[in-house]
Amino acid sequence: MNNSNVDYLGFTIRLRRKGNKLTHSTEICKNNQDKIYKVLKEQIKLVIKNPSMKNILKYNQIIVGTHNYFKYASQVCINLNKINWKLYFTINKMNKLRGQPNTKFKNFYNRKYGKYKTFSVNNIDLIPIAGINHIYAKPLNQVISFYTTEGRNLIEKRKLDLSELVQTFLNRRSKYYSLEMLNFGASLIHAQKGSCKITGLPLDDNFHLHHIIPRSKGGKDNYRNLIAINERYHNMIHWNKSVDKQDKMLKYYIEDINKYRKLAGIEEIII
Structure with a gap:
């Protein structure tokens, strides 16, 4: 310049x-x-x-x-x-x-x-003219590519990481989930690229499958009715009125959390 x-x-x-x-x-x-x-x-x-x-x-x-x-x-x-x-x-x-x-x-x-x-x-x-916050634009990783050895290695590493997460999920949940639910969970890991649906951060080993429409309200155990989210944010979706509003992460993801609370028929959180 x-x-x-x-x-x-x-x-x-x-x-x-x-x-x-x-x-x-x-x-x-x-x-x-x-x-x-x-x-x-x-x-x-x-x-x-x-x-x-x-x-x-x-x-x-x-x-x-x-x-x-x-x-x-x-x-x-x-x-x-x-x-x-x-x-x-x-x-x-x-x-x-x-x-x-x-x-x-x-x-x-x-x-x-x-x-x-x-x-x-x-x-x-009327929408306020100045009602906006700057959003940080994440740079693209230009190294990841199918056309270089380094890029292909990174792609394979990502696939390997997801495979390990899938295997951990299957081992941990096989006692509690049906075979069908296990298949849905494995598919969601790949569909969400190993990221939590709420935060976009990597799924940890203790992530949960959340029913968008609860089974108690007619929700099905099917792929379209499930999302993979980390335990902390799954708990936020199901918190009752005594929700801990002091949780520092709540304010960052309140919009998505309230979206799924509403779909589940749970009162929205106002902070």
């Missing part, structure tokens, strides 16, 4: 020196920030002029689309906060249309946008 700043696919990459190392930060490029501001301002004017469901949903779609595309920019929160402040007076003009948040989606908004205030227009909650 000859320059400290490079624009690429709507992002600005800034290269900085930190001690003896070079580090970088990413943000929404200036042109795109201006474009987002103008598009949102025009859409807000349309909502004020005609607060139809179509116009309000279009406003929300613009924000969700922006969040989804730029969530990997490390400075996305700062960028969107600036846009939000620039639109402050324009948004305030919608106050005459202001209604109470839609209680139907209260839990969803509390989980996703809890710290951001919102209000509804025509009984549709």
